[in-house]
Amino acid sequence: MRRRIVGSVVAIACAAWLPGGASRPSQAGGAASAARPATIGEAYTYAPGAFTPEYQVPEPGSYSLPVIQRIHDHPLIDAIRGETTLFSLKAGRMAVVAFVYMSCAEATGCPFSLSVLHRLDAVLAADPSLGSRVTLLTISFDPGRDTPRRMADLRRLHDPKSDWSFTTPSGEAALTPLLADFDQSAAKLRYPDGRWSGLFRHVLKVFLLDERNEVRNVYSVGFLHPELVLADLRTLTLAANR
Amino acid sequence: MRRRISLRSRLAALVVLSSLSTAAVADETCLSPYTPKIIGPEDYVYVWTLGIEGLGDGSDKLVTIGANPTKENYGKVISSVSVGGRHEAHHADFNDDRRFFWAGGLDDSMIYLFDIGSDPAKPKLTKTITSFVKDSGGVVGPHTFYALPGRLLITGLSNDKDHGGKTGIVEYNNAGEYIRTLWMPEKAAYGYDLRIQPRLNRMLTSSFTGWNNYMRDFGEMLADPEAMKHFGNTMVVWDAHAREPIQILEVPGAPLEVRWALQPTHNYAFTSTALTSKIWLIERKDDGTFAAEAVGDIGDPKKTPLPVDISLSVDDRFLFVDTFLDGMVRVYDVSNPRRPKLVHEQKIGSQLNMVSETWGGEHVYFTSSLLSKWDKKGDENEQFLKAYGWNGKKLSPLFSVDFVKEKLGRAHLIRFGQDQFYKNQVAQSEPTTSGRVAALAR
Numbered sequence: 007m008r009r010r011i012v013g014s015v016v017a018i019a020c021a022a023w024l025p026g027g028a029s030r031p032s033q034a035g036g037a038a039s040a041a042r043p044a045t046i047g048e049a050y051t052y053a054p055g056a057f058t059p060e061y062q063v064p065e066p067g068s069y070s071l072p073v074i075q076r077i078h079d080h081p082l083i084d085a086i087r088g089e090t091t092l093f094s095l096k097a098g099r100m101a102v103v104a105f106v107y108m109s110c111a112e113a114t115g116c117p118f119s120l121s122v123l124h125r126l127d128a129v130l131a132a133d134p135s136l137g138s139r140v141t142l143l144t145i146s147f148d149p150g151r152d153t154p155r156r157m158a159d160l161r162r163l164h165d166p167k168s169d170w171s172f173t174t175p176s177g178e179a180a181l182t183p184l185l186a187d188f189d190q191s192a193a194k195l196r197y198p199d200g201r202w203s204g205l206f207r208h209v210l211k212v213f214l215l216d217e218r219n220e221v222r223n224v225y226s227v228g229f230l231h232p233e234l235v236l237a238d239l240r241t242l243t244l245a246a247n248r
Numbered sequence: 249m250r251r252r253i254s255l256r257s258r259l260a261a262l263v264v265l266s267s268l269s270t271a272a273v274a275d276e277t278c279l280s281p282y283t284p285k286i287i288g289p290e291d292y293v294y295v296w297t298l299g300i301e302g303l304g305d306g307s308d309k310l311v312t313i314g315a316n317p318t319k320e321n322y323g324k325v326i327s328s329v330s331v332g333g334r335h336e337a338h339h340a341d342f343n344d345d346r347r348f349f350w351a352g353g354l355d356d357s358m359i360y361l362f363d364i365g366s367d368p369a370k371p372k373l374t375k376t377i378t379s380f381v382k383d384s385g386g387v388v389g390p391h392t393f394y395a396l397p398g399r400l401l402i403t404g405l406s407n408d409k410d411h412g413g414k415t416g417i418v419e420y421n422n423a424g425e426y427i428r429t430l431w432m433p434e435k436a437a438y439g440y441d442l443r444i445q446p447r448l449n450r451m452l453t454s455s456f457t458g459w460n461n462y463m464r465d466f467g468e469m470l471a472d473p474e475a476m477k478h479f480g481n482t483m484v485v486w487d488a489h490a491r492e493p494i495q496i497l498e499v500p501g502a503p504l505e506v507r508w509a510l511q512p513t514h515n516y517a518f519t520s521t522a523l524t525s526k527i528w529l530i531e532r533k534d535d536g537t538f539a540a541e542a543v544g545d546i547g548d549p550k551k552t553p554l555p556v557d558i559s560l561s562v563d564d565r566f567l568f569v570d571t572f573l574d575g576m577v578r579v580y581d582v583s584n585p586r587r588p589k590l591v592h593e594q595k596i597g598s599q600l601n602m603v604s605e606t607w608g609g610e611h612v613y614f615t616s617s618l619l620s621k622w623d624k625k626g627d628e629n630e631q632f633l634k635a636y637g638w639n640g641k642k643l644s645p646l647f648s649v650d651f652v653k654e655k656l657g658r659a660h661l662i663r664f665g666q667d668q669f670y671k672n673q674v675a676q677s678e679p680t681t682s683g684r685v686a687a688l689a690r
Binding site: 062224229 | 425674
């Protein structure tokens with residue numbers, strides 16, 4: 007089966023941004039829903055204009071996904087389960103891990119990755135044979151503001167149908183080694199006088215982990231698409247079954 | 249009703265975001281789409297430089313030059329990091345968050361990782377990969393460094409069995425650990441540049457020549473008919489995600505740099521051929537396959553001006569083409585990509601190789617060195633970085649750094665840096681930032 011992707015990334019991002027932002031907790035304030043400056047990070051991470059993926063997803067199993075790096079266990083606070091760890095949530099399954107912060111409104115940033123996981127959630131819930139082997143993990147890199155309570159709010163918005171965890175580190179001490187392990191950059195964007203703008207400079211990355219906690223792919227705009235992630239999950243499943 | 253208004257305001261905001269994304273910023277237009285672009289004018293120009301025996305310390309080095317006209321170091325050498333020895337420094341590029349700079353040596357296949365992010369005025373050498381040939385199973389000559397999320401694709405130019413042109417593409421993760429090797433297809437075995445258009449999931453590779461030729465004296469090689477047979481004549485279209493070659497295109501005469509069009513409806517790329525002096529258009533057809541077509545001559549092909557680097561403006565209008573032997577830059581209006589129109593030509597120096605324009609297109613930088621054994625001899629062996637302003641019609645000189653006088657070496661690859669970006673500062677040059685960002689910070 008070869009599926010042709012003809013969809014607008016902007017449209018996808020918009021789909022996630024609108025419902026998420028409309029019900030966003032009050033702490034985020036009106037600014038979270040305003041036109042965030044495109045000067046910061048991701049609007050300039052990519053070529054001008056919106057990416058509109060126009061390609062056929064490769065057939066699952068027709069290609070290989072080599073190991074990129076190995077991830078270690080890290081403490082997390084889950085919106086539902088409380089204190090836990092990455093590996094406990096993963097429970098030996100494949101995982102799609104996305105780092106976000108809730109105040110992000112970059113069209114091609116965190117809202118976009120949340121929208122992709124939202125779609126993956128629906129597909130995995132409808133496909134128990136694959137869904138039982140995969141977990142989705144959203145991790146905030148803004149633990150100061152994205153408290154477990156706020157992550158629970160975010161969870162309620164997405165109302166996951168598969169196993170999708172919304173987590174945050176306990177603080178900066180837990181966050182720093184976590185980001186370093188994943189090689190996920192996220193830096194506070196500041197005014198020249200040193201005040202934090204409330205925003206982060208970060209490169210959008212979503213990680214595909216196999217059952218052995220090895221990174222098998224890293225997605226960003228252009229390749230972060232549900233059909234492609236599903237093809238990769240099925241490719242890993244086929245390889246594991248051989 | 250309240251929700252509808254909220255949705256509309258958010259949609260409007262999204263439109264604002266989209267329109268802002270084309271605002272003028274500074275960066276070269278050929279970077280991987282996965283490398284962040286910097287905002288506002290460039291503060292630094294980094295030049296990956298080949299050492300010259302008896303000149304200064306004689307070593308390959310990363311040279312940092314001031315590019316902010318409001319600062320005292322404008323047009324001056326700020327810092328220089330030598331790697332020790334000469335390795336045929338050639339190409340280099342940033343990783344996926346732009347904080348590290350990977351630079352290669354074509355002779356002994358050394359790879360150097362510089363930390364740019366900690367202090368963009370003074371890059372530091374933090375890691376050296378000495379095992380590229382062994383890691384890759386025999387690929388020689390790391391050329392293009394192309395960032396993907398979490399990793400880099402590195403094209404080779406040669407191999408360790410016969411030092412000919414058969415080669416491959418090697419993947420490393422951001423930590424400098426080997427991932428895998430993809431050998432070029434048998435019928436298009438040579439390699440050179442690599443560029444991806446994510447929207448199409450297509451990767452294009454071009455082809456040059458092997459170690460036996462690029463490390464040989466240029467005059468001797470030209471006089472050797474057998475040597476001249478060993479240049480690439482192909483480009484390969486790949487499924488970028490699967491890393492599978494899907495089409496081989498005949499592009500005779502050593503197609504070098506690949507530049508995808510940047511506008512969202514433009515499904516084509518350009519390259520130039522070194523030996524046949526032509527601009528080639530690589531375009532996707534209606535059936536999804538690609539076609540290669542020579543669309544124009546560069547100078548007089550009979551005189552073999554030797555086109556080397558090209559740079560495409562962000563609006564896909566201007567294609568800058570450097571030719572090494574006559575030291576000329578030619579600017580083509582490629583608004584109609586099938587009919588490039590020469591709109592400007594200018595001699596930059598006695599020899600000319602790389603060209604890098606800023607993202608906004610106001611500044612264009614040039615360097616002089618092609619390869620240590622191909623550069624001209626004697627007085628014609630000028631070595632420089634030259635900066636120009638570009639107004640859409642002509643190039644106006646801004647500053648020049650003489651790399652011989654400064655005892656640096658042969659100036660090759662050019663990239664840009666900026667204090668604001670690396671200090672993670674909000675761009676004050678953007679009028680829309682302060683109010684909204686301040687509101688969020690409260």
